[in-house]
Amino acid sequence: MKNYYKLLLALVGIFCLSSNAYAQETGEEIYTDYCEACHQPGGEGFEDTYPALKENVFVLGDTEELIYLMLEGRGGMPTFIEDLEVEQITTILNYIRTSWGNAGDEIDPAVVEEAFDFIAEEDDGFGPGN
Numbered sequence: 001m002k003n004y005y006k007l008l009l010a011l012v013g014i015f016c017l018s019s020n021a022y023a024q025e026t027g028e029e030i031y032t033d034y035c036e037a038c039h040q041p042g043g044e045g046f047e048d049t050y051p052a053l054k055e056n057v058f059v060l061g062d063t064e065e066l067i068y069l070m071l072e073g074r075g076g077m078p079t080f081i082e083d084l085e086v087e088q089i090t091t092i093l094n095y096i097r098t099s100w101g102n103a104g105d106e107i108d109p110a111v112v113e114e115a116f117d118f119i120a121e122e123d124d125g126f127g128p129g130n
């Protein structure tokens with residue numbers, strides 16, 4: 001009987017570990033992996049090169065423009081349409097809108113998905129993101 005419980009505990013442990021591996025990335029993790037090198041820890045930005053995302057009117061403003069910026073890029077800001085899924089783009093946008101004292105409302109993934117599909121299907125000869 002004792003061994004049965006040990007086995008059960010081990011199985012529960014394995015289940016927790018493996019399901020953890022597939023856990024959804026948090027906004028903070030995506031920020032660290034894809035944004036922080038330029039926009040810096042704390043969304044502080046870097047001199048005149050990389051705009052601060054903290055207390056930024058664009059970040060807190062029109063959500064559609066923000067979604068299109070992520071998908072199409074602009075100047076030195078890369079496009080993320082090929083690197084991030086709709087879910088990750090929604091997560092990172094909601095992260096930057098609600099971190100470091102920013103108090104924007106949350107973006108609905110359905111809106112991101114619509115823009116994503118629209119741009120991905122666009123065939124202007126320059127490839128997605130252009």
Ligand code: HEC
Binds near residue numbers: 039049077092
């Ligand atoms: C390679 C550097 C680089 C990376 C990586 C990067 N950005 Fe940017 N980002 C920029 C630059 C440069 C600009 C300014 C673009 C311009 O000149 O219009 C910018 C602009 C922005 C803006 C608009 C700010 C404004 O005031 O107009 C937002 C929002 C933004 N980035 C979010 C992100 C997010 C979120 C990520 C990660 C998913 C990210 N960026 C990753 C370089 C980067």
